[in-house]
Amino acid sequence: MLFSYVDSFLEHLRVEKSASRMTLVSYKSDLNQCFAFLADHNGVAVQSISTEYLNHKSVRDYLSYLQQQGLSRATMSRKLAALRSFVRYLCRENILQHNPIAAVSTPRQDKKLPRFLYPVEVEMLLNAPDKSTPAGKRDTAILEVLYACGLRVSELVGADLDDLNWDEELIKVRGKGNKERIVPIGQQARQALLNYINQGRPALARKAKSPTSAIFLNKSGQRISQRSIRNIIDKYMEETAVNQAISPHTLRHSFATHMLNNGADLRSVQELLGHVKLSTTQIYTHLTRDSLQNIYNENHPRR
Secondary structure (H helix, E strand, C coil): CCCHHHHHHHHHHHHHHHCHHHHHHHEEEEEEEEHHHHHHCCCHHHHCCCCCCHCCCCCHHHHHHHHCCCHHHHHHHHHHHHHHHHHHHHCCCCCCCCCCCCCCCCCCCCCCCCCCCHHHHHHHCCCCCCCCCHHHHHHHHHHHHHHHCCCHHHHHHEEEHHCCCCCCCECCCCCCCCEEEEECHHHHHHHHHHHHHHHHHHHHCCCCCCCCCCCCCCCCCCCCHHHHHHHHHHHHHCCCCCCCCCCCCHHHHHHHHHHCCCCCHHHHHHHCCCCCCCHHHHHHHHHHHHHHHHHHHHHHCCC
């Protein structure tokens, strides 16, 4: 039964692929959703779903069902990727003699440009926290580092004090698949971090029941969560009245967009972002209206 192989598959991902905890949780959820659909579609219990129910038509029906539920193409593709990975594992373990879903095509992706902030909007956001309080010093450092380094929120939350290299203005981060990379911090983010660690973090750390090596702490003195980072950004976006609905990832998008718009090469930005594929970084090669106007004014012979 397919259901019985999920745990060993996830263990395979964890040990051999160095999959993160979030990836394992997502894959398990995606597979369970697929099995639930197959069970309902065939009128059997989830525990009874065997390899015979897994074929080209059943997976196409599943994708059609996901589309009817209003899921985005990106989400559908992720769920299909989880299923494909699981089937490849079954083939490797000789549970399946051939891949029954090899011919299922990935839903064509919507070509949406990442949402980003203009430099003046970033400046307003970075200046929003009250720097006279420990929480305000922390929030300033969080915003500065997210924008200066282009980090994922999970990378920021997981960063420890020992990951900071003050002399060379670098931070070591652990990205997807626990892959480490070194990212420059920049002088303004470095100063914000110093102010927080020297004047803000001790006040938060005193509230902890046990010490932690995390750079960023919550009000209880423990490692801050990704949800808390989201709440912090929402708070300051509302205070600055910037008319955009953004996520912490928007600062990462803004970092990449501004780097490329100011002349950074694509390969360097790829390295800074920790992207495995260059094609993932290429989505940031869009130009802002201001950049396009400047390019036009500088280059058109009859401007």
